[in-house]
Amino acid sequence: MHWRDVSITNGPRPVSVPGQQALYGSTATRQIEQWAASTLPHHTLMSRAGLSVARLAQALQPHARCIWVACGPGNNGGDGLVAATHLHRGMQARGSKFHVVVTHLPNDGARLPADALDALQAARAAGVVFSEEPPAHFDLAIDALLGIGRIRPPQGRLALCLKVLRDSSSPVLCVDLPSGLDADTGTLTGEAGAARAGERHTLSLITLKPGLFTGTGRDAAGHVWLDDLGIAPPQSTPVSAWLGMQPTQATARLHASHKGSFGDVLVLGGQGIGVSGAGMTGAAVLAGRAALHGGAGRVFVGLLEDDAPHSTPWDPACPELMFRRPSLLLESDTLRNACVVCGCGGGTAVAALLPRVLSTARTLVLDADALNAIAADASLQTLLSLRRDRGRSTVLTPHPLEAARLLGSDTRQVMADRLKAAQTLADRFGACCVLKGSGSVVAAPGEVPIINASGNAALATAGTGDVLAGMIGSALAPLKLVDEQMQDRVASAVYQHGWLADHWHDTGHAGELSASRLAARVRPLAG
Numbered sequence: 001m002h003w004r005d006v007s008i009t010n011g012p013r014p015v016s017v018p019g020q021q022a023l024y025g026s027t028a029t030r031q032i033e034q035w036a037a038s039t040l041p042h043h044t045l046m047s048r049a050g051l052s053v054a055r056l057a058q059a060l061q062p063h064a065r066c067i068w069v070a071c072g073p074g075n076n077g078g079d080g081l082v083a084a085t086h087l088h089r090g091m092q093a094r095g096s097k098f099h100v101v102v103t104h105l106p107n108d109g110a111r112l113p114a115d116a117l118d119a120l121q122a123a124r125a126a127g128v129v130f131s132e133e134p135p136a137h138f139d140l141a142i143d144a145l146l147g148i149g150r151i152r153p154p155q156g157r158l159a160l161c162l163k164v165l166r167d168s169s170s171p172v173l174c175v176d177l178p179s180g181l182d183a184d185t186g187t188l189t190g191e192a193g194a195a196r197a198g199e200r201h202t203l204s205l206i207t208l209k210p211g212l213f214t215g216t217g218r219d220a221a222g223h224v225w226l227d228d229l230g231i232a233p234p235q236s237t238p239v240s241a242w243l244g245m246q247p248t249q250a251t252a253r254l255h256a257s258h259k260g261s262f263g264d265v266l267v268l269g270g271q272g273i274g275v276s277g278a279g280m281t282g283a284a285v286l287a288g289r290a291a292l293h294g295g296a297g298r299v300f301v302g303l304l305e306d307d308a309p310h311s312t313p314w315d316p317a318c319p320e321l322m323f324r325r326p327s328l329l330l331e332s333d334t335l336r337n338a339c340v341v342c343g344c345g346g347g348t349a350v351a352a353l354l355p356r357v358l359s360t361a362r363t364l365v366l367d368a369d370a371l372n373a374i375a376a377d378a379s380l381q382t383l384l385s386l387r388r389d390r391g392r393s394t395v396l397t398p399h400p401l402e403a404a405r406l407l408g409s410d411t412r413q414v415m416a417d418r419l420k421a422a423q424t425l426a427d428r429f430g431a432c433c434v435l436k437g438s439g440s441v442v443a444a445p446g447e448v449p450i451i452n453a454s455g456n457a458a459l460a461t462a463g464t465g466d467v468l469a470g471m472i473g474s475a476l477a478p479l480k481l482v483d484e485q486m487q488d489r490v491a492s493a494v495y496q497h498g499w500l501a502d503h504w505h506d507t508g509h510a511g512e513l514s515a516s517r518l519a520a521r522v523r524p525l526a527g
């Protein structure tokens with residue numbers, strides 16, 4: 001894979017530039033921190049961390065009259081205490097109307113870590129005001145309660161402070177992590193920070209953590225900043241995940257191209273009204289349109305259980321789509337040579353097609369009802385697992401419930417560790433797995449997973465998943481040696497899907513985001 005290293009910058013910087021960034025979980029971050037601390041004079045890292053927090057706080061709220069700093073029992077609290085001391089000095093110089101209030105919550109019966117104790121003594125010596133309770137009003141809060149240390153369910157004053165932070169309509173700057181957020185999984189302990197009343201910022205220290213970008217992490221963290229504190233992780237430290245921020249570009253196609261240059265996509269899905277009375281034709285059409293706009297040379301659509309065998313289905317908004325009877329497609333070379341997108345609105349009818357599709361398709365994107373059918377049938381799971389050894393490539397695009405069915409678990413377990421769930425599916429089935437949701441995870445067998453950085457809640461509307469499946473289909477259609485490029489290519493499609501939502505209003509297009517409008521805006525990926 002080709003990921004650009006992040007250059008070391010001086011001070012906090014926003015995490016918003018295009019590129020790809022390494023994410024390190026709590027264990028890796030601790031290794032880096034301990035290695036760095038062993039090469040630097042005592043207290044250096046916390047001094048840098050606290051100064052960086054203070055600088056960002058000032059930049060975010062330069063006119064704040066009252067800054068509340070909530071400091072916990074560990075070194076995260078120490079960072080907060082150093083920041084409070086800097087801010088106190090700065091505000092003291094501006095007059096008596098400006099002040100910093102610290103609420104410090106030592107761990108009952110346990111000693112403060114040495115660095116945090118030094119920071120506490122320095123804050124007291126500097127005359128910082130301490131209060132048992134949060135102030136009634138503050139213009140900015142600094143959340144330095146809990147960082148990458150062990151998190152237990154909060155009680156008492158800790159729980160109260162977390163609630164005040166969670167409910168605050170004033171901006172909150174979280175030190176390293178929103179307190180209570182698991183750095184590795186993006187899950188929140190209890191109610192900590194679950195709601196976002198006001199502006200939220202998180203200054204991640206030394207490393208960016210996966211938990212900031214998936215699960216509840218994105219909502220809890222708000223705008224993410226990074227200060228590496230001048231530390232470059234040693235190359236021997238394993239990366240926990242990549243943050244996928246691939247720039248989206250239109251492809252410059254060779255002049256001497258023809259439709260065969262860009263591959264075929266075959267969509268199998270869209271069960272008709274039939275006996276079930278629930279027609280889902282639109283899902284397959286959306287996937288087909290997205291594949292077409294995504295640059296596939298030809299797109300075939302096979303609607304399942306077509307109710308009107310003597311009529312010819314077609315899509316007036318996209319007459320380029322070529323509708324074929326599934327029975328013909330299953331016997332044609334198209335099944336072997338195209339990238340097959342199977343399952344969008346497939347209903348129960350898709351199960352009957354799967355043995356042939358799983359055995360024959362060269363490149364296969366399995367979505368929605370195809371995934372449900374496979375989850376319910378061990379023989380289909382065996383066929384899926386055999387594909388990789390037979391030189392065939394597969395992408396699974398489950399949402400958390402579909403992932404849970406495939407794993408034989410439940411949604412809560414999937415959401416408790418999204419990276420692990422996606423990686424388990426990828427390894428178990430020898431497939432690339434896109435676990436959808438906030439911070440979609442793109443995992444591939446034996447590879448470091450990618451967390452997608454783009455997208456927003458506007459995508460939480462019917463049909464956008466079908467569009468994504470079609471986009472992935474067109475992204476993979478032209479490739480011959482897909483395995484080596486598959487994860488990057490899929491991640492690029494996932495990124496574009498979110499990017500389109502993030503930039504929805506940039507071009508002044510009328511109308512809110514809908515799946516059909518989204519499909520119409522898809523463009524071929526670069527390369």
Ligand SMILES: NC(=O)C1=CN([C@@H]2O[C@H](COP(=O)(O)OP(=O)(O)OC[C@H]3O[C@@H](n4cnc5c(N)ncnc54)[C@H](OP(=O)(O)O)[C@@H]3O)[C@@H](O)[C@H]2O)[C@@H](O)CC1
Pocket residue numbers: 033037045046049072073074075076077079107110113115145146147148149150151152153154155158175176177205206
């Ligand atoms: N060392 C350095 O040089 C640098 C460190 N840095 C900073 O340090 C942070 C990591 O520090 P950390 O390891 O001390 O962990 P942190 O999360 O602050 O505290 C854990 C404490 O919380 C306690 N606790 C947990 N839950 C609780 C509950 N419900 N109720 C009560 N207590 C509870 C828990 O108690 P325990 O469960 O162990 O009894 C433990 O005492 C990191 O995120 C970064 O900000 C950076 O500045 C770089 C330089």
Ligand SMILES: [K+]
Pocket residue numbers: 076143144145146147174175176177178179
């Ligand atoms: K924190």
